[in-house]
Amino acid sequence: MSVGQFAELLLLAAIWGSSFLFMRVAVPEFGPLALMLVRTGVAAIVLAPLLLAARRRVAWRADPLGMLWLGLLNSALPFALFGYAALHLGAGVLSIMNATAPFWAALVARVWLGETLRARQLVGLAVGFAGVVTLVLGRGEPLVADALVAVGAALAATLSYGLAANLTRRRFQGADPLGVATGSQWTASLWLAPAAVPLWPTVQPSAHAWGAVLVLAVLCTAVAYVIFFRLIASLGATRAITVTFLVPVFGVLWGASFLGERPTYTMLAGALAVLVGVALTSISPRRAGSTQ
Numbered sequence: 001m002s003v004g005q006f007a008e009l010l011l012l013a014a015i016w017g018s019s020f021l022f023m024r025v026a027v028p029e030f031g032p033l034a035l036m037l038v039r040t041g042v043a044a045i046v047l048a049p050l051l052l053a054a055r056r057r058v059a060w061r062a063d064p065l066g067m068l069w070l071g072l073l074n075s076a077l078p079f080a081l082f083g084y085a086a087l088h089l090g091a092g093v094l095s096i097m098n099a100t101a102p103f104w105a106a107l108v109a110r111v112w113l114g115e116t117l118r119a120r121q122l123v124g125l126a127v128g129f130a131g132v133v134t135l136v137l138g139r140g141e142p143l144v145a146d147a148l149v150a151v152g153a154a155l156a157a158t159l160s161y162g163l164a165a166n167l168t169r170r171r172f173q174g175a176d177p178l179g180v181a182t183g184s185q186w187t188a189s190l191w192l193a194p195a196a197v198p199l200w201p202t203v204q205p206s207a208h209a210w211g212a213v214l215v216l217a218v219l220c221t222a223v224a225y226v227i228f229f230r231l232i233a234s235l236g237a238t239r240a241i242t243v244t245f246l247v248p249v250f251g252v253l254w255g256a257s258f259l260g261e262r263p264t265y266t267m268l269a270g271a272l273a274v275l276v277g278v279a280l281t282s283i284s285p286r287r288a289g290s291t292q
Contacts (some may be wrong), residue, residue: 005234012227013243017250019220020091021173021258023083026212029205032083035213037189040075042217050061051182065170073186074164078157088150089260095251096135096271097154099244101126104162112166121281128277133268138266181225196243245275
């Protein structure tokens with residue numbers, strides 16, 4: 001990995017880590033559904049010209065039903081669930097819980113695709129979920145019902161990401177990544193619109209909230225996809241996905257710097273356990289040197 005590629009990896013982690021900060025800023029004024037409709041809609045509009053300029057096809061032409069499901073599972077549902085969770089949990093906590101997505105991807109692959117879970121992966125799942133429990137209990141705040149529901153929503157969101165990852169493997173293997181990303185944002189908007197439009201905020205959101213959601217859409221969704229595709233092309237998917245380990249670092253950093261969130265030592269211990277669990281679950285020693 002060159003210095004430039006590593007810099008891109010850090011940049012992507014910093015951008016995705018900031019997404020939870022912008023959610024926390026905007027969701028109280030927009031509400032989860034309206035916020036995520038703007039996010040997916042603006043991202044789709046930004047990505048469409050890039051797709052046309054690259055003269056690539058949107059994958060829904062070959063599998064429209066698959067693209068509808070991908071838009072739901074990869075964007076509409078997890079975005080909305082994380083939006084709800086952002087009403088009650090800090091940006092740092094959300095970014096760490098987001099790192100549990102590989103756990104669910106491994107479990108879904110076992111149930112759906114019949115893949116075998118090795119002993120190392122089983123240990124990783126146990127360590128990771130112990131880390132989630134430690135993280136939640138160590139927040140230094142009362143564990144009220146709203147927080148528990150928010151934790152459940154965040155975990156359901158990462159389960160949705162796990163389902164989407166395996167759906168992509170089954171239905172869009174070899175499809176152009178930019179085309180899949182663009183199509184999934186358009187179909188995510190279609191899923192969100194019927195519920196989000198009636199719940200559009202009656203009080204016009206502030207310029208501060210609008211700024212946050214536009215950065216979330218353009219930078220954290222559209223631009224981040226472009227960077228991620230560049231990394232996949234230059235490093236391969238196996239090495240590019242290591243960004244998963246860096247996102248929580250930036251999520252905690254941005255939450256502490258801009259929202260005044262102060263992680264406890266117990267939270268940090270839980271975060272470390274989550275990342276160790278993710279590493280054990282998702283990284284295969286036999287493919288560590290692969291660029292495919």
